[in-house]
Amino acid sequence: MGHSARSGGSWAVLWLGLAVLLAGCGGTFPQPGPGATFEDGLTADALFQRTLAAHGGDLRAFDGDLNQATDGEWGRMIQRIQPLVADAGYRGVGEERFRPADDLYALHYTGPEGTKSVYRHGDVFRVFYDGERSTDPERIRASAMTTDAGELFHYGPSFVKHRATGFERLEDRREGGVRYRRVLATLEPGFGKADRDQVVMWIHPETDLLYRVHITLNGFGPTQGAHVDTTFLEYAEVEGFTLPTRFEERVRGPLRLFVHEWWVTGRDSNRGWSAEDVRGPGFSGAAGAAAADSPAP
Template sequence: MTNSHAMASRAISRRTLLGALTLPWLVGGCTTPLPLVQAPANDAGAVSRLRDSAEAHGLAAYRQMTDINVSYSGKWRPLVGRIQPEVVDEGYRGSSQERLLPSTAVVAQAYTGAKGNKHVWWRRGGTAPNDAGEVAVWFNGVRSADDAAQQAAALVAEGYGLFLLGPLWLNDRGLRMQSGGTERVDGRVCDVVDVWLSPGLGRVATDRVALCIDRGDGLVHRMRFTLEGFANTQGAVAEVDTFEHERRFGVTWPMRSFERIVHPIALPAHDWRITGLDVNRGYEAKEVSGPAFTGAAAAAATPV
């Protein structure tokens, strides 16, 4: 192939890729790796496998945690910011302080970026049909009425609970599960447990998550999931790999994580790491409700 032909081919490929990214995520949905079929009856083996993994992650200690305080730093890949601007929200989503209250299903996030501060309050919905959860978003102290910003924020907040805690986030929720075979993750042989997540990630009835559980240490090293909670990501599937796990406060935490899109295209998305962590300060949900953290929730997470 001549240089001119090669350059033309690359240009066509780039135009084809960028064109595909403007199409709805549901294009090619029939071949999605995590079809949202009706949840099957529980597989007792899958339930047991996820429970064993939760115990390996520190289930007993986690159940004693009233609050979890985390800080992150990270970097989004530029192309993802172009195709999913509401999710990435690059002007505000730089470093973050995050507060989780497991018993009340609350996640609150305080971001700092080039455009200023963003605060997110999220409470996961319950099993009742009319309980879609609660979400509120503030930009530089002003509450937003933008529905897209709220929906994207709810998806992200619930997702970060899952990414941080894996099976601990799922174990006690009575979810439907099935065994999904085996998969290798960075050379590790992992058992796959498919979970029908209801409610899903954000203000949506259902998502599906596949957890890759290491046969050796019982830890989850990969999570693959649908993204039905936001209109512009419906039909997409992404996955997060976790690394550099450390035991602190009786729980094993993924100190570094990497996210990629796997459907309908393969695309690296986001790298981040934990920069601060502490637990059990003893505050209430109202202290993280926005537009800023107050009281015992206000101090930055203890650096690690």
């Protein structure tokens, strides 16, 4: 699987060709229906505040660090049609370091083709492959988009809170015997280099936890017009926050296919690492040890 900008362009052509051939198999991104009313009387803003509270509140108010390890499996087709986005040769076993109060998010992956490190601190974004900093604009754009999406998937409505410019309520949707409430959020900026993206949050009517997020992907040319969803299959608590621990991602349009299933294998908090410890490539100092199931000493 090649990772050059050229190969990304070739697969973009294939992606578009599949979109034309399989357009009837995919779905359009949800939008509000005209004149929709809701018996529970809850507004989109009220529903968002309820789900934010159910997850433990705004993570930006937490002044410590959160650390987790992940593992998972990639679908074969997504690796072929979107190799730069999946980056499955590098995005294998993962370690994450997150300091939400100052928007510092760093990742280090080990895959069958090598290692990948990502450092995002506010507007600063850097990517390393096998210890070398990448200057490839396509790799950088794809990685910026997936890094922001990963923060949403792993840390929930707090990501939405700090980028949303508005909320709208969509018609409820039933699945597995549960009627989920749905809220559409417009994000500005969007994921990675996108000026704007949208997120549909599926909210459980009893727990107010997110069951699913359905997102657009405007931050990378070959994925513009595509949309994916990630379903949260399990949750656990850490530092008073309720965070997902098992995930399933699917492309929903312009075609439908399985993307990725992954899960948290270890988690700890409040190590006190510094930005220098996670600046990349890889982690060092207090950030260096693998995430554990219990707090680090």
